[in-house]
Amino acid sequence: MNTNPSNIMALTSNTSNKKETVCIFGTGDFGRALGYRMIQSGYSVVFGSRQAQTSSLIPKDAEVLSHAEAAQKAAIIIIAIPRQHYNFLTPLAEILHGKVLVDVSNNLKLNQYSQSNAEYLAQLIPGAKVVKAFNTVSAWALQSGPLDASRQVFVCGDDKKAKQIVMDIVRALGLTPLDQGSLLAAQEIENYPLQLFPMWKFPIFLSLGLTAFFFFYSLTRDVIYPYVYENKDFSFFIAISIPNRICPIVALILLALVYLPGVLAAIIQLYRGTKYSRFPDGLDKWMLCRKQLGLVALAFAFLHVLYTLIIPIRYYVRWRMNSGVLSQALNNRTDPFINTYGWLNDSYLALGILGFFLFVLLGITSLPSVSNSVNWREFRFVQSKLGYLTLILCTAHTLVYGGKQFLNVSSYRCLSVILLLMARER
Ligand SMILES: NC(=O)C1=CN([C@@H]2O[C@H](COP(=O)(O)OP(=O)(O)OC[C@H]3O[C@@H](n4cnc5c(N)ncnc54)[C@H](OP(=O)(O)O)[C@@H]3O)[C@@H](O)[C@H]2O)C=CC1
Numbered sequence: 001m002n003t004n005p006s007n008i009m010a011l012t013s014n015t016s017n018k019k020e021t022v023c024i025f026g027t028g029d030f031g032r033a034l035g036y037r038m039i040q041s042g043y044s045v046v047f048g049s050r051q052a053q054t055s056s057l058i059p060k061d062a063e064v065l066s067h068a069e070a071a072q073k074a075a076i077i078i079i080a081i082p083r084q085h086y087n088f089l090t091p092l093a094e095i096l097h098g099k100v101l102v103d104v105s106n107n108l109k110l111n112q113y114s115q116s117n118a119e120y121l122a123q124l125i126p127g128a129k130v131v132k133a134f135n136t137v138s139a140w141a142l143q144s145g146p147l148d149a150s151r152q153v154f155v156c157g158d159d160k161k162a163k164q165i166v167m168d169i170v171r172a173l174g175l176t177p178l179d180q181g182s183l184l185a186a187q188e189i190e191n192y193p194l195q196l197f198p199m200w201k202f203p204i205f206l207s208l209g210l211t212a213f214f215f216f217y218s219l220t221r222d223v224i225y226p227y228v229y230e231n232k233d234f235s236f237f238i239a240i241s242i243p244n245r246i247c248p249i250v251a252l253i254l255l256a257l258v259y260l261p262g263v264l265a266a267i268i269q270l271y272r273g274t275k276y277s278r279f280p281d282g283l284d285k286w287m288l289c290r291k292q293l294g295l296v297a298l299a300f301a302f303l304h305v306l307y308t309l310i311i312p313i314r315y316y317v318r319w320r321m322n323s324g325v326l327s328q329a330l331n332n333r334t335d336p337f338i339n340t341y342g343w344l345n346d347s348y349l350a351l352g353i354l355g356f357f358l359f360v361l362l363g364i365t366s367l368p369s370v371s372n373s374v375n376w377r378e379f380r381f382v383q384s385k386l387g388y389l390t391l392i393l394c395t396a397h398t399l400v401y402g403g404k405q406f407l408n409v410s411s412y413r414c415l416s417v418i419l420l421l422m423a424r425e426r
């Protein structure tokens, strides 16, 4: 029997071109895809299958044997079989003793079993060294080459050497191993593929909610009110004017929400007098999705910039400008130049430009490739100090633009439309 330590040592020190033999249990989609890729990378592959016959789908350089025979040929066995069939391994426990078993399995639902698949496997075959890996790459990604899809492979396991061997294989296949620690991490790793943008959910739903709210608010104020009380049709505002009002407000609120949880956390720590206690669950989750909140905010700010840049070419704006000029000419009057207005207008634009510039800078430094190249203190400096400065500049930009007038007019107009609706109901 081909058991362990010396065997494993031999494997790690093997640097010649022809790499060691790897055994794969299961000739399903994933087993075949992995086998194919391993053969390409120079490994010898033996499949362990219930039917020891080659089908045309199986890579032709691979051998197909019974489970027991195949297991004896290699020190590493990849179990490409769904968890519910794992009990067929129990009779093989003796052969599997001391071997590295790689669990690649996924479940159909989040936390489907109380125990992770990898821990279950370790419990079934106590003498084996179980390593969790490969579950986050799909059979499709393995076959379509390393250019597509995610290259990250999360690896965890209790035996350091076994984990190292698996990580070397991952690297040899052109993928990037990420050590996640002991087998306790398996549950989390098994949940990854089942999550759909977990960190993006809250920011996206929140921004959609805010957008809807401010849309109806502006619709009432700028379209319905003039239509009802002044019989004017401003419905075309829906295309540009209203979105351009929504974008900066939502961007600003989201950006503020990036920095609010930090402040709340500090208050909680001061109040409790210690930093060694857990934050409430909601706050914890909120803190974890700050980067995503910030990026959604940046997207809204970007839209606001685009909408603002096209203002001069809008028909409505050109018409208003022309008719202003005409009415001055017709009435033989010249509006005086007011220096204060010049200052107000230019400073609000300058604040907006600087605010947006810093906002983009924040977004860029949150990219992994950039944040990896700065140290923690530099990252903190950019994300916190510059972040607050961005928030201040953008808020000032909005306030100077006339937030006060906006709120007063808005609440008056919205209220009158609501009152009218209520009167109609009666
Ligand atoms: N498909 C994918 O993209 C991914 C799959 N995975 C995981 O890989 C594992 C295999 O998936 P996949 O290849 O898609 O599944 P398949 O259904 O295609 O293949 C499963 C294989 O398991 C073997 N098998 C089935 N029932 C039994 C049994 N009762 N006893 C022994 N062996 C059995 C069979 O192999 P044989 O006929 O040779 O005995 C079968 O081909 C799963 O745990 C899955 O979660 C992980 C990441 C991605």
Ligand SMILES: [Fe+3]
Pocket (backbone or CB within 6 Å): 248, 304, 308, 352, 397, 398
């Ligand atoms: Fe603006």
